[in-house]
Amino acid sequence: MNELKRMAAIHDLSGLGKCSLTVALPIVSASGVECCCIPTALLSTHTGGFEGWTFRDLSEDIVPIASHWNELNVRFDAVYSGYLASPEQGRLLEQTIDLIAGESTLVIVDPAMADNGKYYANLGEQMSDCFRSLMAKADVVTPNITEACFITNTEYVSGPCTMEFVEELIEKLMTFGPKIVAITGVSLEKGKVGVVAKSKANGKICVVMNDAREGMFHGAGDIFASSFAALLTRGAELETALETAEKFVADCIERTEKRGAPRHYGMDFESALPEYINSIKSIF
Numbered sequence: 001m002n003e004l005k006r007m008a009a010i011h012d013l014s015g016l017g018k019c020s021l022t023v024a025l026p027i028v029s030a031s032g033v034e035c036c037c038i039p040t041a042l043l044s045t046h047t048g049g050f051e052g053w054t055f056r057d058l059s060e061d062i063v064p065i066a067s068h069w070n071e072l073n074v075r076f077d078a079v080y081s082g083y084l085a086s087p088e089q090g091r092l093l094e095q096t097i098d099l100i101a102g103e104s105t106l107v108i109v110d111p112a113m114a115d116n117g118k119y120y121a122n123l124g125e126q127m128s129d130c131f132r133s134l135m136a137k138a139d140v141v142t143p144n145i146t147e148a149c150f151i152t153n154t155e156y157v158s159g160p161c162t163m164e165f166v167e168e169l170i171e172k173l174m175t176f177g178p179k180i181v182a183i184t185g186v187s188l189e190k191g192k193v194g195v196v197a198k199s200k201a202n203g204k205i206c207v208v209m210n211d212a213r214e215g216m217f218h219g220a221g222d223i224f225a226s227s228f229a230a231l232l233t234r235g236a237e238l239e240t241a242l243e244t245a246e247k248f249v250a251d252c253i254e255r256t257e258k259r260g261a262p263r264h265y266g267m268d269f270e271s272a273l274p275e276y277i278n279s280i281k282s283i284f
């Protein structure tokens with residue numbers, strides 16, 4: 001048996017409204033990767049669609065947790081970060097990466113800060129500066145199209161865009177450092193939406209598209225990034241990781257739509273997990 005791969009997942013813990021750690025932990029584990037958590041903030045719910053959430057900043061704990069892990073000499077095969085509660089947490093994440101990431105650690109940064117042309121509640125332009133600088137430490141980045149535009153100072157236009165536009169965004173993001181860029185929520189034609197990715201290593205572009213569904217699916221970006229990050233950590237090829245993660249998200253979307261629960265409560269990924277676990281058996 002190969003040794004179990006180990007990932008540090010650095011996200012907020014929002015108790016209700018499946019996203020960030022409550023998505024990363026089950027999905028990374030189901031992907032066969034050990035998931036070690038650093039919660040960056042504790043919230044009663046996420047900030048999209050709920051009112052009156054509680055918020056406790058855990059910034060003071062981030063670097064001490066990483067320092068302890070560093071003292072224990074634990075090997076991390078991956079570091080995967082998502083939503084950050086403030087630009088200051090970006091600096092703390094950089095210190096954390098320096099403490100626990102070795103030469104061969106895969107660093108995945110999902111700059112979860114905006115969607116549909118707008119920043120999430122309480123976040124603003126400073127988050128783009130923060131993630132732009134974090135890109136220098138990242139091997140893989142997974143922005144949605146809004147985040148890709150914000151980070152590269154490109155005007156966001158809703159609706160379908162051209163492949164040239166997406167490729168330009170990818171090139172701009174790569175100049176900040178990452179070797180793999182995957183942009184989610186990309187529509188190249190009406191009625192279709194998906195992900196476009198490129199690897200610096202071979203210059204190959206991969207595109208996976210699905211039928212677009214009405215409205216917003218909260219947590220879809222986190223589900224995609226968690227699966228994609230874990231599969232890459234296990235050594236899957238870019239194209240395989242992309243197709244598998246995107247198929248899982250498409251299945252979650254279909255189940256969520258059928259169940260019809262309020263969208264901000266998160267996606268029905270639990271019932272899609274058995275099939276997902278089955279689907280990755282043939283990869284490894």
Ligand code: PXL
Nearest residue numbers: 019020046047048083112120
């Ligand atoms: O899914 C991204 C996300 C993560 N964490 C918190 C959020 C959001 C999106 O709104 O509010 C706290």
